[in-house]
Amino acid sequence: MIEVPEGVRAVARSLGDVPAYVYDLPALDRHAAAVRAVTEGVELHYAVKANPDAEILRTLAPHLDGLEVSSGGEFAHATAVLPDLPVSFGGPGKIEAELALAPSAYRWHVESPAELRRLTGPAEVLLRVNLGVPVAGAALAMGGGATPFGMDGEGVAECLRLLATGPGAEGPAAHRPAPHGAGVHDPGRRGPVRLRGVHAHLASGLAAPALLELAEAVLAYGRGLGLAEFNLGGGMAVDYADPDARFDWAEYGRGLRDLARPGETLRIEPGRAMTAYCGWYLTRVIDVKRVHGERFAVLSGGTHHLRTPVTKGHDQPFAVLGGATKTAGTVEIPQIAPTTLVGRLCTPKDVFARRVPAALEPGDVVAFAMAGAYAWNISHHDFLMHPKPSFHYLG
Ligand SMILES: *Cc1c(COP(=O)(O)O)cnc(C)c1O
Numbered sequence: 001m002i003e004v005p006e007g008v009r010a011v012a013r014s015l016g017d018v019p020a021y022v023y024d025l026p027a028l029d030r031h032a033a034a035v036r037a038v039t040e041g042v043e044l045h046y047a048v049k050a051n052p053d054a055e056i057l058r059t060l061a062p063h064l065d066g067l068e069v070s071s072g073g074e075f076a077h078a079t080a081v082l083p084d085l086p087v088s089f090g091g092p093g094k095i096e097a098e099l100a101l102a103p104s105a106y107r108w109h110v111e112s113p114a115e116l117r118r119l120t121g122p123a124e125v126l127l128r129v130n131l132g133v134p135v136a137g138a139a140l141a142m143g144g145g146a147t148p149f150g151m152d153g154e155g156v157a158e159c160l161r162l163l164a165t166g167p168g169a170e171g172p173a174a175h176r177p178a179p180h181g182a183g184v185h186d187p188g189r190r191g192p193v194r195l196r197g198v199h200a201h202l203a204s205g206l207a208a209p210a211l212l213e214l215a216e217a218v219l220a221y222g223r224g225l226g227l228a229e230f231n232l233g234g235g236m237a238v239d240y241a242d243p244d245a246r247f248d249w250a251e252y253g254r255g256l257r258d259l260a261r262p263g264e265t266l267r268i269e270p271g272r273a274m275t276a277y278c279g280w281y282l283t284r285v286i287d288v289k290r291v292h293g294e295r296f297a298v299l300s301g302g303t304h305h306l307r308t309p310v311t312k313g314h315d316q317p318f319a320v321l322g323g324a325t326k327t328a329g330t331v332e333i334p335q336i337a338p339t340t341l342v343g344r345l346c347t348p349k350d351v352f353a354r355r356v357p358a359a360l361e362p363g364d365v366v367a368f369a370m371a372g373a374y375a376w377n378i379s380h381h382d383f384l385m386h387p388k389p390s391f392h393y394l395g
Helices: 006-013 025-038 054-063 072-081 113-118 153-165 208-224 249-259 272-278 308-312
Strands: 020-024 043-047 066-069 087-089 107-110 123-128 193-199 229-231 265-268 279-291 294-299 318-321 337-342 351-358 365-368 390-394
Touching: 006 020, 006 279, 006 318, 006 365, 006 390, 020 025, 025 054, 025 249, 025 272, 025 390, 043 054, 054 072, 054 272, 066 072, 072 087, 107 193, 113 153, 153 193, 193 208, 208 229, 208 249, 249 265, 272 279, 294 351, 308 351, 318 351
Parallel strands: 020 390, 043 066, 043 265, 066 087, 087 107, 107 123, 123 193, 193 229, 229 265, 294 337
Antiparallel strands: 020 279, 279 294, 279 365, 318 365, 337 351
């Protein structure tokens, strides 16, 4: 059962043909505060790529220790919106203009030995490791095998050699203040590149016990290198098939505190599980029809606004609300029947949900839930040149 906040219903009541996004900021604030409370002792960064909306960043900020960005664009945006929050910078394939930001980053996540050679210090680096550990059950695997993300043991060993031999580069044991001078190479211009620890974002869509197992493996690996700082990534599960099932943050927080040893810094960087639940995408039913025995509801919006169900291959959960403009001449008496909810793009891929029980008629508003992460900002807005949705912020 999906509970639709009154503020979302109010937007639905006045919704015309143009779809709308509604972000429930008070709900986001409560959620972030709850996550913060049960993960005490662990640094909490937010992965901006899940949803970089400025209001969302501002709502999250009081509960965060920092932000994680994966591009120069995200860095510029995040530091403009929240100039005071430390920023971890990651992502494969960093271009020169991005490498130049290393001195401004709180932590720099090195993805390869070649990147480390190109890096301009001063920089506080974590080596992104791709451990050969099983990531069974994950929705997406960024590690545990051959992927372009991070480094295996050979890559890490090469980085350690570079850091040990580079003029001015400090190895893991060094905790003295930053000396003037050189980085890994080019002693003339660069500041030190200091190895702080390891970073791992191995999989997404995992429950707390599975993420804790991965954390244990990452900690063991980093300790083996003599390191004491660990970024354990994001990937906390979000279950679109069951909007009420939530990642067990309390169990995860407890587990991380149990794993940590005195003097160690543990950091996490969740994205999806922070913001997914605060977003709603509202769109009207334009047409209901039966084709070859199957009932379709065609909506005024489409997956060019909310790509999530296409990329993840799920039925996006929704509630049906009465709209402002019920069309005259209803084509059929609405009764609950298996209905496929589609947008109005000219492609059979434009599907929000398949054969789900629903009673819909033209003019109804469909409020898609769990549209606050990897939703608007990953969608192909310009396809077919339909109008963009309006944005509303509760709170
Ligand atoms: C995407 C990403 C995250 C966030 O992942 P979620 O599944 O949204 O929690 C964290 N760290 C890195 C490096 C990422 O690429």
